[in-house]
Structure formats: C-alpha cells, structure tokens
Amino acid sequence: MSDDVPTRPEPHHDLSDPSYRAAVVDLLGALAYGELRAFAQLAKDSELAPTLADTSALAILAAHELRNFTLLTERLRALEVNAEDAMQPFVEAVDAFHARTSSSNWLEGLVKAYVGEGIAQDFYREIANYVDADTKALVLAVLEDQGQADFAVSAVRQAIEDDARVAGRLALWGRRLVGEAITQAQRVGVERDALGGLLVGAPGSGGADLAELGRMFVRLTDEHTRRMERLGLSA
C-alpha cells in the first residue's frame, strides 16, 4: 500500500446492522428501478432504429437489462424486502431524469444509452467498494456491459462520418445528459441518508472522506470524457 492512500477503518458489513441493511436495500432498489426504466427506454428506442437488424440488436440489449432487474429483485426478496418498496424512493428521481432527457431520435437514444448508463454504472461501481463481498459481486455482475457500448460507438461514429454536423448536436446532448444525471444523483444522495451514508459515512463506518469523494468525482468525469471521445464527441 503506498503512502498517499489513506488507511480506512474496516467497514461494518453486517446486514443485521439496520443502517447498513437500509443502505444495501437502497442500493439494490435504486439499481433495480434504474434497470427497469432503462429496459423500457431501450425497448422504445429499438423502434426508432433505422434498420431491422438495429431494432433486434437493441431489443436484445433491452432484454438483458431485464435479466439484471430480475437478479436484483431476487436478492431483495432473499433479504425479505418487497422489491416495489425498495424501488419506490427512486422512482421520482429516475423518472425525472428520463423525462428531462427524452431522446428525440435514434442517435440521441444511443448516446443516452451509452453515456447516461455509463456514468450511472461508474457511480454504482464506486459505491460497490463500500459494501460486503456478496452485494458487491451482484452489483458488478449487473453492471457488466452487454454490448451496449460497442453497438452505440459504431453507430454514432458512422453517423458522424456520414454527416459531420451531427457531432456538435450530440456533444451538446451528452453534456445535458451528464448535467441531469448529476442533478438527480445529488437529489437521491440528499434524500436517502442510508445510501448517502455508505459513501460519506459516519466516523468509522468505512465511507470515503471528502478527499476520496473528490478523487471519485475526478474518476467519474474522466471516464465520461473517455466515453464521449470513443463516440467521436467532445465532452
């Protein structure tokens, strides 16, 4: 371990601890509702696809999201939590994100799927560092890319090649997506003490300190920039 990594107290990972349990339920509930909405969004986007092959490809990706949703609700059931109750606190924020970033065409939908999902997934992966090994394994499995990335990247790059003006419009769209994602994430962080506590934590809880949160924000931004570049867009 190098000197500049602060040593952290061992986190409490006991599901019999009510506040830790509440945080895990929040995490799974937020993820599950996110997957459910992402599923419906991809399914709708599939109908905007320019070719039948694209329609099928996107529909298959959508079905993958639903498999993840099922994994998450099964885990909630195993924790004896009603999945709907666990999802409910996140409905407003997730729905608001989708309402404010309703894509008006096929390419916007692809950028949203790649860039919007990407930043959300990176954020959940960061949170996964603060939970027990079983929960972490599930979260990471659910977040695994199913091919969305390659699909979006090749379609968007092709569109820019066909018409360079597309790049400017989509770059603006990408910025709007990130802005809305941050707005809604902050809202959730403020409203959900347990989930927020996982990250910032009470002393000794194993959460990150402010310096670590700052580094996390830098990592999220860097990854976002990298994704925009892969699409051929300036962040």
Place this chain on the structure above:
Amino acid sequence: MSDDVPTRPEPHHDLSDPSYRAAVVDLLGALAYGELRAFAQLAKDSELAPTLADTSALAILAAHELRNFTLLTERLRALEVNAEDAMQPFVEAVDAFHARTSSSNWLEGLVKAYVGEGIAQDFYREIANYVDADTKALVLAVLEDQGQADFAVSAVRQAIEDDARVAGRLALWGRRLVGEAITQAQRVGVERDALGGLLVGAPGSGGADLAELGRMFVRLTDEHTRRMERLGLSA
C-alpha cells in the same frame, strides 16, 4: 376418424421444395417480427402501469416475447436465411396494425395484449397444422402463454368492478382490435403467396379446402368471444 372430417392428402413437408420452404420462412419471419413489435409494445405499456408491481410484471412478460423472437431468428439462421430479410415483408402490415391500435391507456394496452395477441396466436396455431413436425413444435412453443392472459384478465376485471362504465369502452376497443387484425391478416394473405398457399394450398398440397377455412374462421371467432368474456366484456 369420424365421417364428417374430410380426409386430406398427406402434405408435402420437404424443405428442399422451394415453395414449401418459402412458406416456412414466411411463417417464421412473420412470427418473429410480430414478437419483436409485441415486445416493444409491452415494454412501453409497462410504463403506463398504475403500480410498480404491474410495471415489473409486464416488463418480465415483454422479455419473454424477446426470448421467443430469439428462438425464431435462430431457426431462420439454421435454415440459412437472414432474419431481417424474412421479417421485412411483414413490417408494413404489423406496423400498420400497431399504428391503428395505439393504446391510449393502461387498460387498453392490456386488452390489446390479451385479445390482439390471442387472435394472432390462434391464427398461427391453425397454420401450424400445415407444417412439418419440427416447425410446428417451434411455433407452438413460441405461442405458449407466459402469463399474459391471467395478468390481463385479473387487472381488467378489477377495473370493471371499480367502474362499470369501463366495460363498454373496452368492448368497443376489443372490436376495433379484431377488425384491424383481420384487415392486416388478409393483406398479408393476399401479398404472400407462399404463406397463403400453406392454408388454401394447391390441389394435393395438404392445405385446407374452403369448408375447412370456414370452420377455422368460426373457431377463431369463438375463441375471441371466449377471451372477451373472460375479461368481462361483450364481444
């Protein structure tokens, strides 16, 4: 075998026969595109659901449709047919059906899923009697009810119990669905010789005669009436 069942010549079920092969490819292509659109439709409808539990239930049903879609495209690939090419002839009719029966609320969506899908499935099941055993087994497996029926029936009956006026509106909606389904099915039957040939057939091809087609139509109508009754609606 009773006297009033006409004996039929043994059908030609040889996939090396170009016209039989074309008919099977048409059948699989029509089914596959139907599933792909039904998938997107159910996914959209899931967002109209009044509760999160209903949203999840419908999304899970949608994902089942996509599994069927995948089975059908795999069979097409096994026949060395491009799935998109096989689906293309049916895009216009299926899309027209959905455009003309775009549900404006949750209950209309459920009735459409149950009654619209139901009549289409009965029709495909009838066609399945005229194809080889392997194709028939696949078609019947794909058409198997995954719980759509029970889900729609209990939700619609509950809605009628809450407000009896709902029944009249939904009964009209059911009639419109059947009318549009028949219009589009006739269009496909006329345009696609191979598929139509499976049913009416050239002499000796094993297709149905006119009397049998009449009986089939009666069966389809009866089943439709039965479904409407299960929903608590007059057909």
